[in-house]
Amino acid sequence: MGLMIAQIVTFFPVAFITLDGVISTISPTLEDAAFNLKANRWQVFTKIILPLSVPGIASTMLVLFIESLADFGNPLILAGSRFPILSVQAYLQIxxxxxxxxxxxxxxxLLLPSLIAFIVQKYWIGKKKYITVTGKPSTSQIKSVNTFAKWMLFSLVLIFSLFILLIYATIFWEHLLNCGD
Incomplete structure (x- = not known):
């Protein structure tokens, strides 16, 4: 469980940066048009944002899967010799x-699951077309996130940030205890 948490904390920034780029490239005028046609926020998300984000989400999942397979720092430190991890064993053999x-x-x-994941991702994404035709770029007039959702997302990010700070504080505290010996 600790290794899984370490992998999530390690690769969360990669996922965030990638998905932020995906979401920011979606034209806000599509959301405005949906709101003008009386769609609610959930419909805009499920009918516009999510379908246009599928290729980016799939690419992010592929990158994180391959990085998790290839990572040997976290498994080497956290799992050690108790749980042999393939990337660690390959590194130690060489x-x-x-x-x-x-x-x-x-x-x-290690290469085989990566290739299989790549082929599955290409097959899954290749079944549909993800093209939007837009005119000249413009800014959105309607803010699609309400105040409650903003505070919920802020709370979630705050909890995650505090958890990461707690990890660093624990490491610092352990270092201080060991320096006293």
């Missing part, structure tokens, strides 16, 4: 035991 053949064989086993 650098620690100088067994290039075994390390390369383990690396191929």
């Amino acid at each position: 650098t620690g035991m100088f067994d290039l053949r075994s390390g390369a064989a383990l690396a191929v086993w």
Whole structure:
């Protein structure tokens, strides 16, 4: 469980930056048009924002999956030798035991799930077209997030940020305790 939390904290910024770029490229005039046609916020999200974001979400998931497979820092420190992780074992075979053949064989086993995930993602995304035709770019007149949603999202981000700060405070506190010995 700790390794999973560490992976989430480690790769959360990558997911955020990627998805922020995806969401910011969607034209706000599409939302304005939907609101003008009397759509509510949920309908705008499910009928416009989410379908146009699917390629970016799938790409983000693919990148995070591959990065999680290839990561050996978190598993090496947190799992250690209790839980053998494939990326750690491949690294140790190559650098620690100088067994290039075994390390390369383990690396191929890392490559296979990545290739399968890539092929599944391309097949899934390739079934539909994600093209919007817009005129000249303009700014949105309607703000699509209400005050309650803003505060809920702010609270969620605040909790996540406090959790990360707690992790760093724990590391700092542990360092102070060990320096006293």
